[in-house]
Amino acid sequence: MEQSETPCGLDVSLEIMGGKWKPLILYHVQDGPTRFSEVRRLIGGISEKVLAQQLRDLVAMGVLERRDHHRVPPVVDYSLTPFGKTLVEALIPLCEWGNRNRAHVTKLSRNASRMKIG
Amino acid sequence: MEQSETPCGLDVSLEIMGGKWKPLILYHVQDGPTRFSEVRRLIGGISEKVLAQQLRDLVAMGVLERRDHHRVPPVVDYSLTPFGKTLVEALIPLCEWGNRNRAHVTKLSRNASRMKIG
DNA sequence: GGCAGTACATACCAAAAGGTAAGTGTGGGA
DNA sequence: TCCCACACTTACCTTTTGGTATGTACTGCC
Numbered sequence: 491m492e493q494s495e496t497p498c499g500l501d502v503s504l505e506i507m508g509g510k511w512k513p514l515i516l517y518h519v520q521d522g523p524t525r526f527s528e529v530r531r532l533i534g535g536i537s538e539k540v541l542a543q544q545l546r547d548l549v550a551m552g553v554l555e556r557r558d559h560h561r562v563p564p565v566v567d568y569s570l571t572p573f574g575k576t577l578v579e580a581l582i583p584l585c586e587w588g589n590r591n592r593a594h595v596t597k598l599s600r601n602a603s604r605m606k607i608g
Numbered sequence: 609m610e611q612s613e614t615p616c617g618l619d620v621s622l623e624i625m626g627g628k629w630k631p632l633i634l635y636h637v638q639d640g641p642t643r644f645s646e647v648r649r650l651i652g653g654i655s656e657k658v659l660a661q662q663l664r665d666l667v668a669m670g671v672l673e674r675r676d677h678h679r680v681p682p683v684v685d686y687s688l689t690p691f692g693k694t695l696v697e698a699l700i701p702l703c704e705w706g707n708r709n710r711a712h713v714t715k716l717s718r719n720a721s722r723m724k725i726g
Numbered sequence: 727g728g729c730a731g732t733a734c735a736t737a738c739c740a741a742a743a744g745g746t747a748a749g750t751g752t753g754g755g756a
Numbered sequence: 757t758c759c760c761a762c763a764c765t766t767a768c769c770t771t772t773t774g775g776t777a778t779g780t781a782c783t784g785c786c
Contacts, residue, residue: 499706500631500699502713509743510626513618526763540744542764551716562753563761573712580705581618587698588617594691595620598669627773644733658774660734680783681732 506551506577511536511544513581516570519554520578523567553577624669624695629654629662631699634688637672638696641685671695 507513511533518524518532530541545568548554553574559565570578588595625631629651636642636650648659663686666672671692677683688696706713 497707498632498635499703499708499710500635502706502710503702504628504631504706505717506713508628510622511744513622514616517616517618527761537745538764539746539766543744551713558763561762562751564752564763566763573709576709577705580701583698583701584621585617587695588620588622589615590617591691591694592617592620595624595669599623629774645731655775656734657736657776661774676733679732680781681730682734682782684733 503577503580506548506553507581509544511540512548513584515541515544515548516553516574516578516581517585519568519570520575523557523569525565525567529568548574621695621698624666624671625699627662629658630666631702633659633662633666634671634692634696634699635703637686637688638693641675641687643683643685647686666692 507516514533515529518529524532526541526545529545530536530538533541536544545554545556549556549568552571554568555571555574557567557569559567625634632651633647636647642650644659644663647663648654648656651659654662663672663674667674667686670689672686673689673692675685675687677685
């Protein structure tokens with residue numbers, strides 16, 4: 491990206507939210523403080539280990555805030571920082587694009603894997 | 609994602625453009641037909657092998673079109689399909705977000721790696 | 727023949743990301 | 757005492773992605 495001549499900030503955005511799970515985590519936390527187990531449930535299919543790791547990164551990058559309620563059993567929730575909210579706003583178009591094109595892409599994926607086999 | 613209760617199409621978008629290089633490729637091809645070597649130059653830091661692989665995927669998913677000019681030396685260019693254009697449009701907010709927050713994120717990255725060492 | 731330019735492909739490996747299984751700490755209740 | 761719920765952590769492994777080095781195909785030129 492260092493040699494790019496056009497202004498593209500995707501390297502920056504991707505540094506924060508790149509990967510399989512971070513975009514989804516950010517999306518699902520947008521409605522307010524969300525508990526670890528609830529984040530996991532909303533996303534589906536992510537292991538506790540990977541979720542913990544990804545949340546830790548997002549907190550470190552200042553887009554998520556972690557609040558420990560000091561209870562037993564533990565109660566911890568995660569919410570977007572103001573900074574994080576700006577990022578999620580930038581993610582929404584991509585989310586909507588996905589929704590609009592879900593059927594089409596599903597078909598494409600099937601065709602693509604057929605071509606690989608054939 | 610299957611168990612998600614809120615409509616989030618990010619799984620779909622990420623299926624097409626997920627990963628280190630695809631977003632950047634899509635961004636850099638938006639101005640019209642772009643040759644393999646030019647894509648590589650614009651992006652910077654990507655190997656020929658990985659570029660070829662990523663372009664192949666994007667063509668397979670119908671967001672890029674490959675045109676071979678049947679010359680020697682070979683002349684091949686890649687351009688966005690109409691479908692691909694809609695995707696790049698959805699990527700622009702993320703790109704702009706990255707540009708706006710580049711300095712802030714650079715600082716965060718430095719702090720994050722310091723914390724890991726310390 | 728060798729060399730050039732271009733767009734790949736192949737072989738093998740490194741690095742990163744993700745996954746499964748089991749473990750830890752804490753207070754509360756039976 | 758044991759068991760529970762919750763949010764993690766640790767150990768070890770698998771899968772995916774990216775990387776380096778080299779090779780291939782093609783025509784034209786010296």
